[in-house]
Amino acid sequence: MKFKVLFYLWLLGLIKPGSSADVSVSPGSSAVLNCSFTLPPLVDDSLLNITWSFNGLVLASRNHTQPGFFLNTTVSFxxxxxxxxxxxxPDQQGVYECRVSYNETNYSTDVTLTVLVPPxxxxxxxxxxxKRKTMVECWARSFSPPQIMFTWRRAGNKIQVPHxxxxxxxxxxLYDAVSWLTFFPQISDQNTIFGCEVxxxxxxxxxxxxxxxxxTVLPNVTLSVVPSTSHSSPLTLSCDVIGFYPDNISILWIQNGKVLPNLPLSIQNEEGMYRRHQYxxxxxxxxSRGGEVQCVARQPNVQEPxxxxxxxxxxDPHVQNPGLNKSAKASVAMMIISLTLxxxxCFGFSWKRRDEKLKSxxxxxxxxxxxxxxGKKGRVTISVEGRLAERVQTTWFLNDVPITDTSYKEKKYGPFFSAAYTPRSSRVSVVSEKSCLLPSTASGYYKLHTQMSSRSSSSSVKQLFSSVTFIPNLSIHKGAIFKCxxxxxxxxxTVAxxxxxxxxxxxxxxxxxxxxxxxxxxxGVVTMTxxxxxxxxxIITFRWFCEGGELSPVSFPQAQAAxxxxxxxxxxAMSQCRLPTAELERGExxxxxxVHHTALKQPVTRETRGFIKKPTISEIISSALSPAEEGPxxxxxxxxxFYPLEISVKWLHLKGNWTEEGEDREREIKEGAELWGPLQTLPRTFRAKALLKNLDEMTRxxxxxxxxxHxxxxxxxxxxxxxxHIVAPSIPRSLSVCWRRDGVGIFSVLLSGGKPTAEVLWAAGGMTVSKLLSRERERENSEGEPELKSICVLVRSTGRQESDSRRGAHARRIRPSSVDCNGQCEKMNESADRMKSVLEDKQLNEHMEENGADEDMDPSYINTVRLRKEKKxxxxxxxxxxxxxxxLPAYLTWTEPAEEASCLAVISKSTSSLDTTTHPHL
Structure with a gap:
């Protein structure tokens, strides 16, 4: 029974959840939601159960399936x-949960179904x-999913106004969405096409x-009185209505709320606006009724005339203003009392808020x-002034997404960067601690900085500066805004x-x-591009010039020129210009x-002299491996x-700085000098080889x-x-090896003498090896001979367990070999470790100082070598x-000791010195 339980637990550990993907379909179509897991070879179906649920409701299982759904269990193997x-x-879109239960243990995955319906x-x-506030509504109805974007345009261009x-x-x-565009119309907007893009x-x-x-243009209405000589004669009023559009306007005369009859007449001026003068x-x-008289100009579709x-x-001087009666006097008295209260x-409220105003x-x-x-850092800044500025905190947003500090400082561990430490971006959120967790933050590089400064004019008023340093990215910051x-x-x-x-x-x-x-x-024309x-x-501009003046570029169709x-x-973008072939053939x-662009301080210039091309000259190579060898x-x-093909080559023999009187320092060598070619490789492109054969002893x-x-x-x-002279370097018989206490291995080789400098290539691995990064340093020893020291730093990795042990900033010590010891061996190990700890640290520090590791190495040169633990x-x-x-190249090899080494041998090696076994193969 115990063996059976262990067997089921082993099978259960082999079940691994697979990946899921979101599904998008149109309404009325069928959607297949995938759910897959990696199962062991042998699975007991009686212990396996599968359920699909949506919003807490089970839709399908191995025993029952709701109408409109189908669960395929034929491929469960x-x-x-x-x-x-x-x-x-659309009601069925959302997150579906697939749950697999095996032996009372659940594994689940989510799949999102989206129904696509155009708006x-x-x-x-x-x-x-x-010039009156106008709000236009753009409706998008009956669409799904809810994510939608509106863009307002004026004459084909985006309107940079908030909406x-x-x-x-x-x-x-489904979903309905509306976007409001608020603007104040101008005369220039008449007959202009506006648009809403969804x-x-x-x-x-x-x-x-x-x-x-x-x-619609509202008129200016002016009302005046035509002078009258008698109080008993009728009174004539004049109403001027000026600058309105269109002409369909009606004028009403109203006295004390009662409409009076009128006779309209309009005149149009030179600007197309109308004017009406009415009596x-x-x-x-x-x-005799007195009161107020209004001249009201009404226009169609305008609510406020x-x-x-x-x-x-x-x-009217003939209308007497009657005195106030008792009721009017009482009203005036109440009004005066109300104003006093x-x-x-207001005075009491302002006195109460006096301190708060000082704290503004x-x-x-x-x-x-x-x-x-x-790619270049930029900074946005804001300043806050006030008596309590030091108690202010700022929260930055990119559009509506909060910004977190993604800058970091590299962390060292001991003389080297820890091989197990990987620098990560700091995610210190600036959002208030009481607010809820945010689903996402603005992507990119951001560095937040806050600084206090005291104003010199008033010590009580302080000033706070808050800034965000960012690296602009076109895909992230194009059209974006910063909020604080x-x-x-x-x-x-939020105060502000x-x-x-x-x-x-x-x-x-x-x-x-x-x-x-x-x-x-x-x-006979050549096109230059x-x-x-x-x-x-x-926006970019190309300007073509020649020695005679400015040239006209070739015109492109609008689709290609943009x-x-x-x-x-x-x-x-590209630009082309044409010139006759004869002017460009010989480079005359x-x-x-x-090229002019707003991002350039100075225009970029590209110059040519036609088809003429400069030659590329290689270094001189010799046929002999060493000058000491015999033979020509x-x-x-x-x-x-190069182009054109006419080219001249001379071989010269240069003597020392000191020459005899009348003797030239350089002498042309004509015997044995040859020019192979020129050979045409491409249109208007040639190559050649200059040879100097059979040099004599004097020339050497x-x-x-x-x-x-040319x-x-x-x-x-x-x-x-x-x-x-070519001199071979002195190669040691073995590598120098030092294992640090945090599991970092330092390998080095010292080459003495040698001319020219040797090339060194490091590699490491198990059954197969991979190229490693190294750092080389050249210097002269005490005898004046050149030395080349090459250092390679690595850390070995055997899989997930070791990486888990290295989490954080501490690294577990890894020895070159590991053996299983009994209790007695473990006690001997502990005793040996205590005895050698002080001496070992001293030897490690001396060895690292000798190798110059602190000076030469950085984290980018620490190599990680992965070994397959299952293959030992x-x-x-x-x-x-x-x-x-x-x-032939020379090879030096170091191999980790075999795991079958005895425990006593391991202790002996660890107490004396770290393993430096080498196997040179020359």
Whole structure:
């Protein structure tokens, strides 16, 4: 029975959850939700149970399945249990949970089902009055999922004004969203096309709904009295209505709320606006009635008309202002009492709030950097002034996503960086401790900094500076804004909020050299092309010049001339210019192009002289391995990539600085000098090889110079071959090995003498080895001979257990070999460790100082060598030494001792010195 329980527990440990993926379908389609697990070879079906649930309701299991779903258990032997949802509806979208129960232990995974329904877009446009606040609604109805984005446009361009978005969930499981555009219409907006662009996952391309606002211009109404000589005659009033649009306007005369009859008449001025001058004569009864008279101008679709008011008691001298009666006097007295009480209340409230006003904060606007360049650090800053500025905390946001500090400082462990320590980004959130956990933070590099400074003008007023240093990234920061919330420490209430302006991200262009096309034989014209890539924004200018003046570029179609964005949002563009082939054939015409962009301090210039190409000259190589060898000596020099093909090569013999009187220091060698080629490799591209054969003994005693002359060169190019002696280095018989207490192994080799410097290549591994990083240092010893010291630092890894033991900043000591000892051996180990701890640390420090590890190494040069523990691999470190004096490379190898070594031998080795066994194979 005990064996059976252990067997089931072993099978249970072999079950591993598989990966899940989200599923998106259209309404009415069937969706297959995958659920897979890695099962052991033998599984008891009676102990295995599968259930699918949604919102706490079980939809399918091995015993029962709800209508509209199907659970496929026929492939359970492969560990796959897919659930099919028939005729998916918006109510069925959400997170589905797949749970596998085996032997009363549960394993689960989640799959998200999304139903894609495109939105229906419509616009609600209210009355539009000149310079009055207008709010336009853009509705997107019956869509799913709820993520949607609105973009407002004016004449095809994005409107950089704030707008609001609201998303509502409808009864049918879909979503409605509305975006409001608030603006104040101007005359320039008349007959201008506005648009609302909606982007959604279910749309192949965005929907653009356009409208043209019909702007109404309100008139200016002026009301006046025509002078009258008699009180008994009718009173005539004049009403001027000026500057309105359109003409369909009606004018009403109202006296004390009663409409009077009128006769309208309009006149249009030169600006297209209308003007109406209308008179109205009050009768004797209407004149004696007194009060106020209004001239009201009404326009269609305008809720608030324009009007002018005149008081007859002031405008008409014949109308007497009657005295106030008792009721009016009482009203005036009550009004005076009310005003007095209000004044006293305001005074008391202001006295109570006196201290709070002294504690008020003065928050500046967010200051953006003058230029935001991709890849270069920028800083946004805000300042807060006040008596309690030191108690203020700031919270920064990118758009609406909080920013956390992602900068970090490297952490050292002992003389070396710990091999087990991996630098990670600091995630210190600046959000208040009382707020809820946030689902995500702004991606990218950010460094938060807060500094207090005392103002010199007043010691009681303090100033706090808060800034965010960031590295601009086009995909993250394009069109973004920074927000800063100011609050007091320990409180969640936001005292002030500042929002930055949108900033333009700059990226300077990478400009290529001028490329040439093949000449057109019929027209005899060559097209020159210059390309600019990886720049932002998309405004760029190419200007072509030659020695005669500025050239006109080749015109492109609009689709090809506009800069083209790539997947990352950077732009690329090209420009072409044409010249006759005859002017470019021999390089007689100097042509250059300048590229102007806002991210450049100075324009980038690319210059050419036509098809002329400068040659590339290689170093001189010799046929002999060493000058001491017998036989003829031949020198060679490769000349590639030049045009035209006429080229001149001279071989010169240079003597020492001191020469006899009348003797030249350099002598041309003509015997044995040859030029192989020129050979055409590409159109208008040639290569050649300069040879110097059968050098005599006298010539071998100095320096040999290969001098190349070409029409593309302002001065000849020279390559020098010196008759130097090649000496093999002194190679030790073994490697120097030191194991640190934290499991880091330091391997080094010292090569004495040798000319030129040898090349060293390190490798390590088990059955197979991989290349390692190393650090080399050259110096002279006490005898004046050159020395080359190569150091390689590594740490061995056998899998997850060892990595777990290295978590944090502490590393567990790893010995070169591990054996199983009995209790007596363990006591001997502990005793030996106590006896050697002080001496071992001293020896390690001396060894590391001798190797110069602290000075030469950093964490990027610590190699991790992975060994397969299940195959009992032993660590093997080898170094390859290559030198011209050695016909074959030399190899030094260190191999980890076998695990079968006795416990006593291990203790003996650990107490005397660390393992430095080497196996040279020369």
């Amino acid at each position: 492969t560990g796959s249990f897919p659930l099919t949802v028939y005729n998916a509806t 229906l877009v419509s616009i609600i446009l209210p009355e539009v009055v000149l 609001k978005i609201q998303v509502n969930h409808t009864e049918d499981g 982007q959604h996952t279910a749309l192949v391309k965005p929907i653009l709904e356009e409208f043209t606002p019909y702007i 109205h004569t009050l009768s004797m009864e209407e004149r 324009a009007y002018g008011t005149i008081a007859l008691s002031i405008a 209000v004044f006293l209340l 904060l003065n928050v500046s606007a967010i200051v953006l950097p003058p230029k935001v360049v991709v 919330h100011i609050s007091y420490k320990g409180k969640d209430k 909020e500042r929002v930055s302006d949108k900033f333009t991200i700059l990226a300077p262009p990478d400009v290529s050299e001028i490329q040439f096309s093949e000449a057109n034989e019929e027209e 210059a390309q600019a890539s990886h720049f932002h924004p998309d 800069p083209r964005p790539d997947a990352e949002g950077f732009f690329s 015409t100097r042509v250059w192009v300048t 000596l031949t020198l060679a020099c490769d000349i590639t990539g 005693g100095g320096e040999i110079v290969c001098r190349v002359t 029409c593309s060169l302002l001065k000849p190019i020279e390559r020098v071959w010196r008759n130097t 691999e032993r660590l093997r470190v080898t170094v390859e030494i290559t030198h011209p004096a050695l016909r």
